[in-house]
Amino acid sequence: MIVNRPLVVAITFCLGLSGLAASTDAEAQRRRAARAPAVPPACTDFYATSNADWLSANPVPATGAVSALGQLVGNANTQQKALLDAAALQPANNVQKLLGDFWASGLDEAAVEADGSNPIAPLLTRINALGRNRDLPATIAALHQVGIPVAFNFGADVDLKALDRHLGYFMQGGTGLPDPAFYTRNDADIQTVRSRYRDYIKQILALTGTPAGRLEAEANAVLAMETALATPSQALAQINNPFNNYAPVPVAGLDRQYRNLRLGDFLKAQGVTAEQVSLAEPAVFAALDGLVKNRPVADWKAYLRWRVGDAMAPYLSRTYREAEFEFRGRLLRGQTIAPARWEHVLEAVNLAAGPMLGREYTATHLTSADRRQAGLIIDKLRDAQIAALVRNPNLSESAKSEARAKLEAMKIEIGAPQRDLDYSVQPMGRGSFGGNMLIASTWRHREEMKRIGQANADRRWDVLPQQPALAYDIAQNRLIATAAVLQPPVFDPAASTAAKFGSFGALVGHELTRAIDNKGALIDARGELRSWWTPADQTAWNLLAERLGNQLSGLAYPGVRDAKVHPANVRESAMADLSGLSLAWQTWQGIEPEADKSQAQAFFTAWARLWPQAVSPNEAIARQAAEVQLPGPVRVNASVANLPAFAQAFGCSAGQPMQLPDTEQVQFWP
Template identity: 65%
Template sequence: MPNVRPLSLALALSLVTVLSSSDAEAARKKAPARAPAASAACTDFYEVANADWLKANPVPQTGAVTALGQLAGNTRLQQRQLLDRAMNAPQGNVQKLLGDFWASGLDEAAVEADGSKPIAPLLTRINAIKKAKDVPASIAALHQVGIPVAFNFAPDVDLKALDRHIGYFMQGGMGLPDPAFYTRTDADTVALMGRYRAYVKQILALTGTPANQLDAESAQVIALETELARSAQPVADINNPFNNYAPVPTKDLGRYRNLQLDAFLKAQGVNDDLVSMADPALFQQLNGMVARLPAAQWKAYLRWRVGDAMAPYLSKGFRDASFEFRGRVLRGQTIAPARADAVLDAINVAAGPMLGHEYAATYLSRDARRQAGVMVDQIREAQLAAVKRSTWLSAEAKAEAEAKLAALKIEIGTPLRDLDYTVQPMGRGSFGGNMLIASTWRHGQEMKRIGKGNADRRWDVLPQQPAINYDLAQNRLIVTAAALQGPIFVDKASTAEKFGAYGALVAHEISRAVDAKGALIDARGELRSWWTPADKTAWTLIGNRVAAQYSAYPFPGVKDAKVNGQLTRDENMADISGVEIAWEAFSAAQPDAKPADRQAFFKAWAGLWPAQLSPNEAVQRLASDVHAPGRWRSNAPLSNLPAFGASFSCKPGQPMQRTDAEQIRIWR
């Protein structure tokens, strides 16, 4: 019956024609009433607010493109422009140092001619080792120039006295990022170790090992590192700070006679009475290895570690070998970074605080810093008011939260306590040499953090890196100079836009002072839980609702996948808190805000999160990212806030306005 379907289609088309004629009104009157369609803003605000950005930024083949990623890229361009000016017309001594450093790195011909000369003094010292007793001094000397060998030693907060840093002796000294690589026997790991052995041989050859000794020396290096790996803790364990904290008096280090750790501390300029050593068995083994292993084996290992650490800053043979293994094999990179990008990364590693000092002086206006500080105070007041009216927080917890918020330290632009910028003249002659000079300076600054009263000496993020962070140990809000530009903080933006973007991010971070993790440190900086069992239960119940809500959202770019609500729960709760508190602060600052300004607040929030992910990137983020995808960072908090629905005339039950029963309230 071939004519049936065309006839049915013809009748259907006739019906459409009738309904579009003068009889359409009568037909509509007979049809059952339907709810009005939701506007675009009430359906998917992320798409509406970011339409232009999404059109201008298609899905990439690899990696991701995000609004905040573009901000980070812009700050790198600013750093390069600053360094160019410092190279050609420096203003002051710090810029002269940085400009010379930059020029030495960009001069590829000079770097090539320099070969391995920058590390020659280090290699000479290593080659002079004759006996076991010579090894510890070489280990200490390499740590001094920022090349940690045999173990790691770095400052971190004293978990029982948060106003100070102590030195942490920890496992390290291995060329591979995970100790498990050295002991696993699966085919992939065996193949990786083969590539690693070849890389070790390349570096040893470049640092002076004769060809007929390469096999033997590379085997010695890997044997030494394998011995370290067999005694090391799994990566997951050492990432927990409490697993690394075991304070011991420095006078007790004399038991490691062969390793000479007391002399090591003196060489680093550390005179504190306390250090942390969570794995004394590892250091006891190292103590034995110093005496037991041949001096020649230690010499090969130390030369390899120097060559590997400095390879990116030396001539092409070193750089190519390093990129082939560390870039291509370990990180999956296909193309080596451009020369200027590599040099900028190097300067940030060795002299980042110096560059940050000049970056803030160049790109952060006094007025922007002042405005940013005023807004932080307004956000803090809104969070204080929210704590006071909370229906789930106990009276005793409210009192502690209020005290903690009142004690919150705020640092905007650059660290409050500046660094000593006394650095040896670097000149333009040797990029590798300049790296060692700057790295030695940087290591010295790190060691100065150790001791009473130095815990807040500087940040763990650089001023030229866009970041708004809550420092839990110091009860400190950090806003970097680089963060105070679009899309976070635009000088000429309206108050509403500044509260919607910058204010909400600040509120996100300040809320961490009084959430479940913040409740582990009290207002006096002591490590103790100040929530009652009822407070903890209430928070868990809210968190369960948040996890369930986000778990229902599809994950963009991954077919049939949902957001991992448990993985992203803490950040999602902070996002919801941030929008709630920022809206309260904005409403208090502008109680008579016009409808357009109210809408601008929410558009600014959504404007932080546009993102385009390649398929591979989306899969990786689904598995590991603790943040929800940009679409849901934008939409989910707004759908829980009645003020958004009121601003865009959204009805309860529409995608962007949850019903009262579905809404999650944390601080409102």
């Protein structure tokens, strides 16, 4: 029997025609491709072309990420290790003797084990001796003095209404979880973290003297105390806005407003004599004032012992360290293995005595020739930025005038802070690593407190000289280049001038432009908080920013399937990248106008070689959601695609992946 199946035949026939057509189209495409000139690899994916060797040598890790700038940080750490090793064996001066002893005490694991809880024993004894709630404020103040903030945070920072001065800031704190939401939300993931946190609290309480039969009750008391502190507190995102933390109040009225906390006595204990401080969260401190009066003193003793044990756990015996790492390292930070012992001790030295190490690092690793060369490059870039202001069609004349004044007034500090601080610290010796941490952190806290009320804010850096960093300090109108950043791939003394401007120069340009962009325009050349852009200036900037954001929104996020770049997260950094690279190109062209194409290529290649990275899938997903910097491949390619000079250097045509059509290119400082 013959079965009539017209629909099957029709479908088969259509599929056959479709396949024939596809075959014919493919053949035509191959013939066209054979006739068309090949697209240079640099015009297809400049990032991959420039970093082929690095990417081959650095495969994607199972967890975390590897990057060229991360390797620079690793190299700076290795340099610090070598310096400290030498200081421990044969110190050349008293500072090296102190650092060498500190370092040796941390590396002596047997001594650390034998020391056990001894470093914090005096603190625990004081806490255990508390008999009345009225004695709590003095104990809280004493713990702050040794660098262990309990109940709240208090520190020195810039006075937003007088940027040359430091103000004391009372802020929420005294809790161990990263955000107040961890105490108040009840979704499954948060509850899991809280449960693990509770277990960690019990471990620390047991190590600091709580009997087994009391662990449950005291852990519950600690969590209840921290929840009471967290409930009226701001979310982490709000805290990160400095204006949310700025509310100057007279010191004279604090004891009347918070009778149980006795904040006036607290300030005297810290050596602070200023007439005003900032306290922006009265609800938090009102709640805390009530806790000091009404919470049983036994609950406070458990809480304070827990906070001391948690703060000092990384510097005590193995049981403390392992408990802390399991919760904070493995669970919160996603680390699979603990850092090597030397890395752990180096982090501790930098935390407690970083400026001391910074002075020695700069003397060892920064030559006067490199400092001078870096300074010349920065000066050339600043001059070029001032010239770019003159021809910029998007800024009003008043804004150009203020921007010029601000750039001319900008301070340049290379290597280490220009004016040295008092680095004297008590002798630490080699006997007790935990004890040394307390000695050093007490010294650092005292030095910080001395700055409150003083017009010496320009002495302070927010980074250490031994940490690779190029940064614009908006409060002090200051460009900082640390000693550690002046090495490859950022700054290679042996590289060509073109390469130096493509790497170091582009990064300096990134920071220079931040002085006069929409954020920089909030502080004028005299250091006063005021917006000096006109509404038309802001509108013109916003239009350019929107155009760049539209470019970025269509770009795939590398390493995350079907994901795109979030322009809202990364746009500001991308604007500074493009501005800085363009400024560096203009500056270098003015210095070497007759340079050949190979040098132009070296300029852009140096830029690309700042950003190679190998990122694990989980890390890529986390970065895609929250990172404020573009991922390396996009950071390289999105910038060069907007620069006609790149197309000329590599022979790219408009419409090829690495060169946007002229009408789509964005220039902030043409």
